[in-house]
Amino acid sequence: MTANSQPELDPALASLVSQLADDISRRLQENLGAAEDPVRTAARAIAVQIREIERQRQEFDDLVDQIVSLVQEEKAQLDAEPLKTESVDTADVLPADTPGSSNSGSTDSKSGSSGSWSSSGVTSSSES
Amino acid sequence: MRLFELSRNELRALLRARPATSSIAPTRTLAGWDWADLAEDANRHNVGVLVRQRIADAGQQDALPAEVAAAWLADARHAALQHGLQLRDAFAVSEELTRAGIRHAFVKGLAYALSLYEPHWLRFGGDVDLLIDRENVETVRQLMRKFHFAQAKFQEDHQQFWPATAAEIRAVENQHYELAEFNKYVELLSPPPWLLAEPFTPRSPFGFGRHGDRLMFCSSIDAHWALHFLFADSRPLDEVRKLDSGLPVLSPEWSLVYSVFKLYVEVFDRPRYGFTHVADIVALLNAGGIDWDRLAQLVENHGLQAAAYYTLSACQELADAPTVPDSLIERWSVIAAPDEQPGKSIDFGPFVPYLAGSRAAVSLGAPRRGVARSKRS
Numbered sequence: 006m007t008a009n010s011q012p013e014l015d016p017a018l019a020s021l022v023s024q025l026a027d028d029i030s031r032r033l034q035e036n037l038g039a040a041e042d043p044v045r046t047a048a049r050a051i052a053v054q055i056r057e058i059e060r061q062r063q064e065f066d067d068l069v070d071q072i073v074s075l076v077q078e079e080k081a082q083l084d085a086e087p088l089k090t091e092s093v094d095t096a097d098v099l100p101a102d103t104p105g106s107s108n109s110g111s112t113d114s115k116s117g118s119s120g121s122w123s124s125s126g127v128t129s130s131s132e133s
Numbered sequence: 134m135r136l137f138e139l140s141r142n143e144l145r146a147l148l149r150a151r152p153a154t155s156s157i158a159p160t161r162t163l164a165g166w167d168w169a170d171l172a173e174d175a176n177r178h179n180v181g182v183l184v185r186q187r188i189a190d191a192g193q194q195d196a197l198p199a200e201v202a203a204a205w206l207a208d209a210r211h212a213a214l215q216h217g218l219q220l221r222d223a224f225a226v227s228e229e230l231t232r233a234g235i236r237h238a239f240v241k242g243l244a245y246a247l248s249l250y251e252p253h254w255l256r257f258g259g260d261v262d263l264l265i266d267r268e269n270v271e272t273v274r275q276l277m278r279k280f281h282f283a284q285a286k287f288q289e290d291h292q293q294f295w296p297a298t299a300a301e302i303r304a305v306e307n308q309h310y311e312l313a314e315f316n317k318y319v320e321l322l323s324p325p326p327w328l329l330a331e332p333f334t335p336r337s338p339f340g341f342g343r344h345g346d347r348l349m350f351c352s353s354i355d356a357h358w359a360l361h362f363l364f365a366d367s368r369p370l371d372e373v374r375k376l377d378s379g380l381p382v383l384s385p386e387w388s389l390v391y392s393v394f395k396l397y398v399e400v401f402d403r404p405r406y407g408f409t410h411v412a413d414i415v416a417l418l419n420a421g422g423i424d425w426d427r428l429a430q431l432v433e434n435h436g437l438q439a440a441a442y443y444t445l446s447a448c449q450e451l452a453d454a455p456t457v458p459d460s461l462i463e464r465w466s467v468i469a470a471p472d473e474q475p476g477k478s479i480d481f482g483p484f485v486p487y488l489a490g491s492r493a494a495v496s497l498g499a500p501r502r503g504v505a506r507s508k509r510s
Binding site (some may be wrong): 063064076091092093095096097098099100102103104106 | 163189206209212214216217218220221252253282317318319320321322323324325327328349350502
């Protein structure tokens with residue numbers, strides 16, 4: 006028996022316990038005159054709760070399995086680099102006016118400014 | 134400090150799609166601004182690269198703290214390379230579609246980058262949006278495979294992609310007006326030393342990453358069969374024009390009505406996001422050439438009067454000059470009775486909340502003066 010497992014009840018003893026439970030229940034019902042045995046009622050309610058907990062645990066396990074599966078699938082796709090690839094020489098596509106390129110003109114140099122900053126922004130001379 | 138707290142003129146200067154052509158003497162220094170916060174806010178709106186460029190244009194980049202300047206320079210270089218890579222794929226796909234007789238147009242990011250922004254890469258995005266006719270959906274799906282594109286799913290930060298299953302593709306296409314996104318990895322050879330080097334931070338909408346010791350870019354194309362379900366019965370491809378580069382884009386009117394819709398409706402529930410659409414709308418207004426009668430028709434046919442009123446009256450205050458006809462602003466400012474356009478008109482009220490994170494008056498940048506003539510206010 007492991008630390009987490011439940012001790013098994015001897016079948017004969019289990020049968021005896023069951024009979025005793027029925028007997029106690031019957032006597033209680035007779036003595037109390039109750040329409041419903043309160044012990045059985047409580048036991049049924051607990052059983053319903055246990056079944057609900059078990060159902061939710063199963064749902065949770067299924068969800069974990071799905072997440073693990075999705076993560077594994079995504080990882081496999083990442084590792085596979087599946088999209089097709091082509092190559093380009095950047096010099097063939099880089100615009101001539103890219104800042105810092107040899108033909109970038111003067112827009113990044115002070116001497117090349119075509120306007121000045123003011124409280125009213127860079128404005129045209131015709132603007133008030 | 135956040136973008137919406139800047140003055141109108143400051144916003145106008147920082148968000149302009151093209152450089153200013155003249156100047157006045159500087160009277161206010163940028164050095165005292167809370168640049169760490171402002172840069173974070175601008176990056177969230179994906180206008181950090183644009184703001185940085187306009188500061189550089191004005192010769193004021195020294196006003197930026199060293200960390201912000203270095204991070205924005207790294208972002209700008211990656212934005213330029215991303216634009217170049219996306220443009221390469223856009224040309225290839227467009228040529229193939231044209232050869233197959235399939236009409237199409239590029240919309241939003243790449244279309245605006247090429248037609249409105251200088252340099253073009255200032256308006257970069259995570260993907261390229263392509264509009265096709267619904268009847269060509271399956272043909273386009275097949276053609277995309279020629280260019281190594283596969284329909285893929287991806288992480289939220291767009292750093293990892295996997296081929297989507299048939300069920301996943303079906304799920305996306307049943308819920309959206311586009312095909313499940315097409316993606317492919319592009320290995321970057323002869324990389325410049327700054328590629329994926331600090332202080333650059335890989336993040337959406339950048340598509341750069343590493344696979345082992347290889348530097349990669351994930352190229353993405355979104356093929357839409359409608360701009361949105363709202364426009365499912367419309368035919369914007371009837372009004373396509375070609376850019377000098379040969380790429381087809383939507384008419385200015387369709388572009389404007391779509392950006393108005395995007396700014397007002399689609400991201401209404403995404404606080405602190407949307408200045409990239411503001412910059413687009415201001416750029417469209419500044420570019421001119423808008424047929425206002427046609428625009429009014431599109432706005433009113435799709436029940437977008439409130440969207441047009443709120444967005445255009447605010448955005449034109451950041452434009453070089455007010456260009457929206459007063460008569461249209463006046464007309465769209467009237468809140469229609471529910472029985473006048475049953476089930477059609479879209480009116481969620483002022484659009485500023487998702488820009489600023491709180492409900493506020495409909496005006497961008499102080500001083501506020503935009504709603505004086507509004508019947509809605």
